[in-house]
Amino acid sequence: MSISNRPVRVRFAPSPTGYLHVGGARTAIYNYFFAKAMKGTFYLRVEDTDRKRYNEEALQDLFRDLKWLGLQWDEGPGCEGSVGPYFQSERLGIYAREIKKLLDAGDAYYCFCNEERLQEIRLAQEQSNAPVTGYDRHCRNLSREDAEARIAAGEKAVIRLKVPETGITAFDDVIRGRIEHQNELLDDLVLIKRDQYPTYHFASVVDDHLMETSHVLRGDEWISSTPKHILLYNAFGWEPPIFCHLPVILAAGGGKLSKRKGAASVGDFRDLGYLPKTLINFLALLGWSPGDDREVMGIQEMIDAFSLNRINPKAVAFDEKKLQWMNGQHIQRADNDLLANVIRKGLDELKIDTSSFNADYLLSVVGLLKPRAHFLTDLPTMAAYFFTAPTEFDEKAKKKNWGEGSRSIAQSVRNALEPLSDFNAATIEQAFQALSESSGHGLGQLVGAVRLAVSGLSGGPGLWEMFELIGKENVLNRIQIAEALMEK
């Protein structure tokens, strides 16, 4: 069966060395979208072949962040399929078996060159500005017998691929077309390291084949080494997968995205109050577009519209302003129950007791706050005064609204509200309108003073709705208490 009509199987293959940054997350998203769009399989493979950089905490964070984003893998750690194990460190026997094939065929060889020699070569090449770089193939023609004898005697060796010295190696990238490299510029890359672990190049090729990967979607920093991978597939007699190299995500001002320049990891954005949906949506649109004007999209909607051809080849900048806007959009579309939970939990942390309020009350608060929140983390503080009287009042608003004459205004508002037997938005508004006419004070003046008294803030939801929800008794009490702070 040819690769093009094999079932789609793609993978996200991170290395557990640090936090999951947004670039990695986007790679995972595209793999996930593609798998879902093609009714294929999305699997997770952990590339933990670098024992020095391995980090257990990073691994746990990775699982957590992927799950938080909703990118549940069909196969991988925790849900093994038939081609496991899914940790490369547990596949050492497989690599040993496969490398033997290459050794037997004469396509790979042992190399005993030590670090020092290699460094000297590199240094000499740098100084002479030699066009050809890399290993000088010193051990290429050592006989297998001699080499194995030396190893038996205790010498350590790496195993390298015997790269053809002439010719051209090419492949077709889904979003960039044909890419060619001169073989003479490639060096004999290491396949098995001195510690017996495979290099990325070897492990990923062996695994992508054995795990029946149909498409490799990965960062474009791999373009330069893809010819080496093709050569490996050729040596094995395997058909390479289809390659699709994704552009990098840069920081807003250009350059690499890093913690120093602000949030860069999935965890950072979660802590900042972003919805996972927002991050998925935004990251997906960084380099991909559905082809029409849609921007705020749901997961399934994006999956339905997804195609590899619509991914842009150019590097993109991460614009947090737009992310913020998009989060506001998704919060507006979010489920009220979810938002209510965010508020209740946040209020708990602020030591504000919500136990005497029922679910409907909370949901009404959510309804009023929803269009005003840009971050989940905004919600609890925005909601606080619906549950407890304010103890602090915005200083700027005090100057503006509690100046001369404000106390009598507050009193007149209380008097106007007092007689209302049915305390709802409509009757409250009527009372304010009537008071405005009879007193000659503008509505803004009236509202400003008591809004601050009741909420502690200068802005917020419409006053009538807000008063209705907080209730007549609380409203009147709060105004009366605040009057002491107002000028006559």
Added chain:
RNA sequence: GGCGUGUUCGUCUAGUGGUCUAGGACGCUGGCCUCUCACGCCGGUAACAUGGGUUCGAGUCCCAUACACGCUACCA
């Protein structure tokens, strides 16, 4: 240094030889709505890196140049 990849408003993008005096979104900005703050709505701002070709015609194809990024590890 070599090799590779890329280049449309400040940013994300649409655009696959004529419909592009280049469309949408964020941002910024003017206004509307309005009890405030948001939301929403209406308008404005601003781009085909440069130079050569190919073609009747180029943002779209080709070649240079410039710039950016990547690779050039027994890291991924």
